[in-house]
Amino acid sequence: MIRADLRSERRAGWAMTAPAVLLLLAFLIVPVILGFVLSFTNARLISPEPTSFTGFDNFVRAFTADPTFFRSLLNTFAFAAVVVPVQAGFGLVLAILVNQKIRGAVAFRVIFFIPVVTSIVVVSILWKFLYQPDGLINSFIDTISFGAWHGMAWLNDPGTALTAIIVLSVWQAVGFHMLIWLSGLQTIPEELYEAARIDGAGSWRQFRDVTWPCLRPTRVFVLITITIAALGLFVQIDVMTQGGPVDSTSTLVYHAVRMGYRQQQIGYGSALSLVFFVLVLIVALVQRYLTRDEA
Amino acid sequence: MSRRWIYLAMTGLAVFFLFPLVFMFVSSLKPDGQILSDVGGWRAFLPVGDISFRNYAGVFERVPVGRFLLNSLLVTTVIVGAGLVINSMAGFAISRMRWTGRRVVLSVVIATLIVPFETIAVPMVYWVSQLPTLLFQNGRLVYDFGWLDTYEVQIIPFIANGFSVFLFAQYFSTIPAAIDEAARIDGAGWFTIYRKIAVPLSGPAFATVAILTFLPAWNQYLWPSMVVQDENLRPVMVGMQYFFQDTTAWGEIMAYTSMITLPVLVVFLAFQRAFVSSVAASGVKG
Numbered sequence: 001m002i003r004a005d006l007r008s009e010r011r012a013g014w015a016m017t018a019p020a021v022l023l024l025l026a027f028l029i030v031p032v033i034l035g036f037v038l039s040f041t042n043a044r045l046i047s048p049e050p051t052s053f054t055g056f057d058n059f060v061r062a063f064t065a066d067p068t069f070f071r072s073l074l075n076t077f078a079f080a081a082v083v084v085p086v087q088a089g090f091g092l093v094l095a096i097l098v099n100q101k102i103r104g105a106v107a108f109r110v111i112f113f114i115p116v117v118t119s120i121v122v123v124s125i126l127w128k129f130l131y132q133p134d135g136l137i138n139s140f141i142d143t144i145s146f147g148a149w150h151g152m153a154w155l156n157d158p159g160t161a162l163t164a165i166i167v168l169s170v171w172q173a174v175g176f177h178m179l180i181w182l183s184g185l186q187t188i189p190e191e192l193y194e195a196a197r198i199d200g201a202g203s204w205r206q207f208r209d210v211t212w213p214c215l216r217p218t219r220v221f222v223l224i225t226i227t228i229a230a231l232g233l234f235v236q237i238d239v240m241t242q243g244g245p246v247d248s249t250s251t252l253v254y255h256a257v258r259m260g261y262r263q264q265q266i267g268y269g270s271a272l273s274l275v276f277f278v279l280v281l282i283v284a285l286v287q288r289y290l291t292r293d294e295a
Numbered sequence: 296m297s298r299r300w301i302y303l304a305m306t307g308l309a310v311f312f313l314f315p316l317v318f319m320f321v322s323s324l325k326p327d328g329q330i331l332s333d334v335g336g337w338r339a340f341l342p343v344g345d346i347s348f349r350n351y352a353g354v355f356e357r358v359p360v361g362r363f364l365l366n367s368l369l370v371t372t373v374i375v376g377a378g379l380v381i382n383s384m385a386g387f388a389i390s391r392m393r394w395t396g397r398r399v400v401l402s403v404v405i406a407t408l409i410v411p412f413e414t415i416a417v418p419m420v421y422w423v424s425q426l427p428t429l430l431f432q433n434g435r436l437v438y439d440f441g442w443l444d445t446y447e448v449q450i451i452p453f454i455a456n457g458f459s460v461f462l463f464a465q466y467f468s469t470i471p472a473a474i475d476e477a478a479r480i481d482g483a484g485w486f487t488i489y490r491k492i493a494v495p496l497s498g499p500a501f502a503t504v505a506i507l508t509f510l511p512a513w514n515q516y517l518w519p520s521m522v523v524q525d526e527n528l529r530p531v532m533v534g535m536q537y538f539f540q541d542t543t544a545w546g547e548i549m550a551y552t553s554m555i556t557l558p559v560l561v562v563f564l565a566f567q568r569a570f571v572s573s574v575a576a577s578g579v580k581g
Binding site: 006008009010012013014016017019020021022023024025026027028029030031032034035038043045094097098100102104108109110111112113114115117118119120121122123125126127129130134135136139142143171175176179180182183184218221228232234235238253256257260261266269270272273274276277280281284 | 298301302304305308309311312313315316318319331334335336339381382384385387388389392393394395396397400403404406407409410411413414415416417418419420421422424451452453454455457460484485486489510513514516517520521532535538545548549552555556559560563564567570571574575577578
């Protein structure tokens, strides 16, 4: 009786997980393995010659013979280095503001979140318009500087293009992390603040000695998710600059798609994707290390 | 901080977050010439001057935007709907049943969480171009290879989602186990327990997963731009590529982006409470 029950439970367990497991295997696990294998080949999407193994050629090519890859790697790191602290810090400021017990806080929370539900494709094309030489941003600067400013093409200047993309990326995504911070803030017991006030702590001391230490798990999560998203920067580049001018905005994922798909060099593109994956794995391992004592 | 400063800061931030969108909606109603001449002042944010829906009519003339909207609606609905069924079943079996193989399945699901789609996009194009498919040609069922240029290729890879399975498993594990045992004694099978007991008790989990899968499905861009060349099958975000090269017809571009943004915005404002708690729920995995 019990044995039959266990057997039926096992059969039901496999049956109920089978659709999800098979789909995850077919469209996640297999592509990961396939990508790994293709990285060591010269596979092309449509090829007259048969695919053959080429060892580490793709990686040697990336690191020694492809200056655009190197530039893309640097741009990706530069983007992440700015976006991670700015977006995390800005998100925390927003969370603290909307967490105040005042009328209208919910309405402001909704407004700050609106860009998150707007597609990044729409956001990119909209900001491309705002950044035009005769666009809204230039004419705003022109107005507040009393005409001393003469429009510049933010996205066509290698010195400003990446910064311009950073601004809109933060604008679009910061509301999401505001909400993550907010749910962290709301888990802090009010008694801790009362005790701190009784001890004579001002609002800065309360933040430093109560809020900040209590937010540690949230902090790790926010930093890791922003880092992984920032390393995957693609859509803004594809819509706004196509990596230009002179590769100043090309990124790792953009370059992988350009080589792997548009130029149909699947093998080389897979190798570049693998480099990206290794970076993400490193970040994930750092996260495990930082949260090791809680698990 | 005094209350007045907080309001001042929040109002300034509200302007920062809203001005591009207000500008987009207002500009979609103006002729191109007026959009550019209004840019220097407050008129850029006000629906004044020569206001009309001509840009919207222009978009419909230039691209099959109705078709794009329909495609996106179809793809999104199936991904979200089928995903709710498949992922919740898996979450149920993982969290409420004890069976050999459970741990293996759980670790496969967890492992998928750290793979961003961008890492597999390129090999996946190669993969789906080799997959077998059945199609109707001249009334006969034909066996062929390659999923490029289909609805399947936009839908099937995105139905199963490790994070959704994880969220369901977490939610189901909060339902008292005594309920299952009672139902088992009454002779109910596991699928019946899932359908008659777990699902009706888990409305919030279904709402959370629906919201978290709806946005990325509607906003799909990288994947369909690689695997869908056929205009009749394109979703809205890829359909916008028509306007990428032509950067002069800004009125029509703003009309197009307004059209595909407005439905999502309306859904968000109607269900903003559910959206907010879904995002908060997505943070628990840290």
